[in-house]
């Protein structure tokens with residue numbers, strides 16, 4: 001298995017997980033998926049999550065990746081879509097605000113916050129045969145807990161640098177606790193994400 005990312009910190013996190021014994025015989029390579037080194041070879045499956053939505057031209061990126069598929073190989077991608085953001089329960093104003101900050105930040109950085117719904121078409125246009133297409137609403141409840149506070153804290157420097165929110169507005173030290181309290185009190189699920197997944201095959 002080969003893990004690829006442009007970010008050294010993402011690769012370091014992946015190496016740590018692999019060292020936990022969760023993955024055997026993995027190698028991790030710093031590279032851009034728009035132009036993987038030829039020497040990297042071909043793969044029977046290429047899997048990615050929330051990565052095509054950040055590419056300037058996702059269709060070209062998919063084409064470039066197909067060049068690294070074995071004949072008959074598969075591409076499996078899951079990409080998010082901010083379509084649920086406007087529909088948050090009214091008793092969760094903090095959740096709604098924080099989620100909107102996150103999507104605004106991604107949009108200002110050039111990410112396509114409506115990419116999830118385009119994933120199927122991108123795979124088809126790339127000439128792949130789609131064998132499975134699904135969309136799943138990801139709900140957070142008191143039972144499931146929520147990663148929103150953690151994710152927003154991790155994104156705080158980017159939110160500030162994009163002018164989406166100030167450090168004072170984010171209030172990172174207390175954010176997770178405030179979100180937890182709101183989730184516990186609301187009695188309704190929080191609509192965290194709409195995740196679109198596509199499994200596609202190269203026809204031989």
Ligand SMILES: C[S@@+](CC[C@H](N)C(=O)[O-])C[C@H]1O[C@@H](n2cnc3c(N)ncnc32)[C@H](O)[C@@H]1O
Nearest residue numbers: 004005006007010031032033034049050051054
């Ligand atoms: C939102 S994170 C998703 C991480 C992980 N796949 C997940 O679902 O939790 C997007 C990741 O894609 C990486 N990335 C973005 N553009 C890339 C590119 N052109 N080539 C390789 N990695 C890229 C970023 O560095 C980041 O680690």
